[in-house]
Amino acid sequence: MRGDLSRPATLADVASRAGVSPATVSRVLNGGTAVAPGTRALVEQAIHELEYVVNGHARALAAAASEVVGVIVGDMSDPFFAHIVAGVQDQTFLAGQLALVCSTGGDPSREIGQLEHLRRLRAGGVILVGGAIRDHHHQLELTRQLTGFLRRGCRVVLCGRPPIPDLPQASAITFDNTGGTMRLVEYLTGLGHRRIGYITGPMAQSTSRERLHGFRITARDHDPALVAEGTFTRESGRVAGLKLLRHKGVTAIVAANDLMAAGALAAVRTDGRPVPQQVSVAGFDDIEFCQDTHPPLTTVRLPLREAGATAGGIACGLAQPPAGVIRLNADLVVRGTTGPVRE
Amino acid sequence: MRGDLSRPATLADVASRAGVSPATVSRVLNGGTAVAPGTRALVEQAIHELEYVVNGHARALAAAASEVVGVIVGDMSDPFFAHIVAGVQDQTFLAGQLALVCSTGGDPSREIGQLEHLRRLRAGGVILVGGAIRDHHHQLELTRQLTGFLRRGCRVVLCGRPPIPDLPQASAITFDNTGGTMRLVEYLTGLGHRRIGYITGPMAQSTSRERLHGFRITARDHDPALVAEGTFTRESGRVAGLKLLRHKGVTAIVAANDLMAAGALAAVRTDGRPVPQQVSVAGFDDIEFCQDTHPPLTTVRLPLREAGATAGGIACGLAQPPAGVIRLNADLVVRGTTGPVRE
DNA sequence: CTGAAAGCGCTTACAG
DNA sequence: CTGAAAGCGCTTACAG
Known part of the structure; x- marks a missing residue:
């Protein structure tokens, strides 16, 4: 079929095989300008025979479009x-x-x-x-x-x-990171929680700061010692959860995302405290798996x-x-x- | 700084500003050939001043490299x-x-x-x-x-x-889709399971077929009615799980991936049967969340x-x-x- | 409706 | 160590 198997066909190859100019091939390809049906058929045939694939780099360069x-x-x-x-x-x-x-x-x-x-x-x-x-x-x-x-x-x-x-x-x-966290914490406060531990994401990130902000302005009498920093991974949540559980009187742990909440859940379980009877846990994002944790995870849904x-x-x-x-x-x-x- | 703010600087712009040829700029950029330190500095200065960023399309076209x-x-x-x-x-x-x-x-x-x-x-x-x-x-x-x-x-x-x-x-x-499934099913068989339901992925996919194959050759006296097809999503697993549970005597459900296993787990729970006392459930892949389902999900780990x-x-x-x-x-x-x- | 020609922004032998 | 020139494979006014 192809003359030189090692070199992909170019638009010029197509043009010469179809017996038209490169400009015409380009028009068939891009479909802007009108092309005579017969000519078009010829070009399409050549494209097919040569297994021609337009070079995106050349096109991007010439058309300045990406x-x-x-x-x-x-x-x-x-x-x-x-x-x-x-x-x-x-x-x-x-x-x-x-x-x-x-x-x-x-x-x-x-x-x-x-x-x-x-x-x-x-x-x-x-x-x-x-x-x-x-x-x-x-x-x-x-x-x-x-x-x-x-x-x-x-x-x-x-x-x-x-x-x-x-x-x-x-x-x-x-x-609405801040608002979502506020609604979550208000709900917990409504349930009587006063000492709530919070697992934040890396403080350098805006997401973490916004969520933590929602926590801080909603959690009443909130103890700064009850904030632990994680990295949005399950394992970091587990470690942070363990740390928070060492503090007296903590009745709830809120994590800045579901992955860390899952880790915290595992930490609470390790500690032998029933959820939610002794400790409540919540996350953020509502990823699909929240329905399957034990118990299913309370969280904040993000679309x-x-x-x-x-x-x-x-x-x-x-x-x-x-x-x-x-x-x-x-x-x-x-x-x-x-x-x-x-x- | 820049003459024409609407047009990004080109290599030619850099060359003229540095007072060298385009070829030299290209050499500085690609670092193959040697360039006199003084010249290099001049070029680098110009690149910096013009905020020059090489055009990847032009480069790919000229060098035929991607x-x-x-x-x-x-x-x-x-x-x-x-x-x-x-x-x-x-x-x-x-x-x-x-x-x-x-x-x-x-x-x-x-x-x-x-x-x-x-x-x-x-x-x-x-x-x-x-x-x-x-x-x-x-x-x-x-x-x-x-x-x-x-x-x-x-x-x-x-x-x-x-x-x-x-x-x-x-x-x-x-x-090792087939082998992994075989090990899983053999383990279940060893626990006394005889009527095992299987939730397969789309049969058009090789992954599904390989895993199902492992199931078929390992599950003794296996009843063809006990295979339901899902789409690798949690929801499809739930639906398939519900269907399998209608069959008498099913003591285990194996899904072709963890997502569907999570759905099946939910189905079994809905049905009010304790896991694993009445029904065992297992998945495939070992995604992180398997540790957090209730109970934690038995599965096959893929790297x-x-x-x-x-x-x-x-x-x-x-x-x-x-x-x-x-x-x-x-x-x-x-x-x-x-x-x-x-x- | 179609073609010849210039140009997109690089790289790379080829000289020097 | 450096430059002039050709070429990569397209598109797009400009003519006709």
Whole structure:
């Protein structure tokens, strides 16, 4: 079939085989301008015979257009990110685009490097997922990078992190982290809990700070010693839970995400205290498995996949960037791990 | 700083600002050939001042090299895929490459389209994750696509699916699906279970078929009516579990993955039968949450992240393609959902 | 409806 | 150690 098996066919190959000019082949490919049906058939035949696949790099270079959306996440093994990415991909698929998923492995400095990578590939959209890092230098560098993206017409979306005041052109989709935690803690307070332990995520991240903030302003007479820091992993939640249980009179433990709550649940069990009779436990995010823990986990539901889809739609250019910030609700989901304090 | 703020700086801009030729800038960028220290400094200064970022498309076009690895998965919200992708990304990061993650949403026909997309971008490596589809036409088309990749020197890795006889150049990393299931069922048989219900994944996928095969050849006197088909989701497992429980004398339910096992567990609970006293339940994969179900889920452990990392290393060119198929173990993990049959 | 030509932004032999 | 030039594979005004 092919003359030179080692070299993929080019548009020029197709043109000469079909007996037309490269421009015509390009028109058939892109379908903008009209092409005579007969000519079109000839070209399509040649494309088929040569198993021609357009070179995306050449196209991107010539047309200055990109069909790639970049997504920067923490770690895919965390369901929080996995569900958001699934939502993004629902949209990139619809748009016929590709998602370049970069993970930082939780190391904020990597975020910048990944952005640079995405800039190289001239991503048409970029989505930053999850908590922003507080570090000032990092923020500065981030703003600089994103400015570069915006300047060339790239769509920038912040998903699950606060808007950047200096960059109002960047769309922002936020979760009601503070409100969700407040509703959860108010509910616990209503059940009579007074000494509530809190397992926070890394304090450098906005998500952690917002959730902890909700806890602090709602937990009455709250003892600063009752806050332990984890890393959003199950194991860190287990360790933090064990630590919190050493304090006298703790009747409830709230974790900043479900993974850590699962770890805390295991810690309470290890300690031999019944849940929720002696200790209540709650998480945040409402990942699917919350229904299957023992008892089922009380938590705060976040529409993760929906958030990802919204972000993806904007980043692909399928949806218009919103005028203001899109705020997504965080609803309390009461299950079996929480109950009234025993007198 | 920049003359024209709307246009990103090009290598030519850098060259003229530094007072050198484009070739020299390219040399500084790629670091192959030697460049005089003074010249290098000049160029680096210009790069910095212009905030220059190399155009990856132009580079890929000129050098015919790509720094992108494609990964095709089912759906990121399934931990099976999420963990494998996390492993892949561990390696792409080390290699300084980017992962283009395409999801098929479980629709096999999408796999081909996504591959075509990856071909366009001249991915340097491509990883197909998870079960292969049996459909003959699909197989043919897949082989055709992959041949195209291989022909141009792209590294092809099959991760969690069997090797393709026609394409020995494609690396394959397989899980011991059959053996793992056999060990699980033998263990159950050893506990006295005779009527074991099995929840299989979609029969079109190789993963499902391999696991079911392990079940069939191990379960003694196995009743064909005791196999229900799910879709690897929790909900499908719940529905299938309910169905299996209607059969008389079922003392154990084995699901082809943990998500469906969690659903089955919920079904058994709904039915009011104690686990494992009246019904044993088991899954496959050993995702993290298995430790937290009630009771903790007996399952078969798959080294998912490790598999992803191995695949990623090969796809990035960091590791040599293996001589033969890499077979990964699937170890039985006994927890609380399984126990002896009560007389 | 179609073609010739310039250009997208790099890299890489080839000279020097 | 450095530069001039050709070429990578497309797209897109500009003519006709």
